Amino acid sequence: MSPTSLIIILTENKLNGDNFREWKQNLLIVLNCEKHKFVLDETCPIEAQPKVRNRWRGSDSIVRCYMLASMSSVLEKQHENFRTAMKIRKILEDLLGGQVKPDTPVKEHMLKLMGLFAEVEDNGAELDVNTQIEIVFKSLTNEFASFKDAYNLGNKTFTLTQLMKELQFYELMLNGGKLIQEKPEANLAMGPSSSKGK
Known part of the structure; x- marks a missing residue:
């Protein structure tokens, strides 16, 4: 299958660290058009028939190539050893995808x-x-x-x-000398304290 002309969007707007949101949006456009986006959302189906596994692996290889080819050479070198496109996406999102939330210490x-x-x-x-x-x-x-x-x-x-x-x-x-409090554990119930024996 020959790549679409949409790939020009990726090669002309390479990921450089400052443009992650735009790069990701362009990548998703290309992958949706070529019907390869599913490898960013689904792991390789181990129990599936060989034909399904081979399709997933083939699409993953194509997506990895698109991702690496559309990065600056520094980012490409840093991510070339990751085995799946999903892993590259996760690391990029964690590193470049967003700012710290204001209430996070x-x-x-x-x-x-x-x-x-x-x-x-x-x-x-x-x-x-x-x-x-x-x-x-x-x-x-x-x-x-x-x-x-x-x-x-x-x-x-x-x-x-x-x-x-x-x-x-x-x-x-x-914060005027006040620490931002770390978030309590999700499984702890927070409520008014009760005193027994009074």
Whole structure:
């Protein structure tokens, strides 16, 4: 099957880290048109007939190629070792797909990103510290804009742990010295406390 002319959308608008939403939208347009989008949403059907498994694997291979060919060379190198298009999409969404929610403590957000960076490296990709810090900065809300500017102007170099501590301190300053509370566990019931024996 020959690729559609829509692929030009992907090659002319390569993912560079700043344009994830637009890139993803363009990718979905191409994949819907070519009927390959299902590999981003479904895992390979292990129990299915060989014909179905082979179709899924063939589509996954095509989608992986489209994704890698439509990234900057740095991002392509970082993601080329992932085995499925679904895994590439998940990592990209986690790293580039959105900003931290305003009620999420920066420590919680940083720990999540550090876990993702470790997962990326476990899969054979190399993310240098500067790239990791750039991803962190792109994921922060606009409240941290002056922190980002001071970091860049000061020509500072931090490890991710040092950056997390500095961001926590900045977050405290933003909130007048009050910590943003971590979310309670989902399975805990929150209600008025009761006193027995009174």
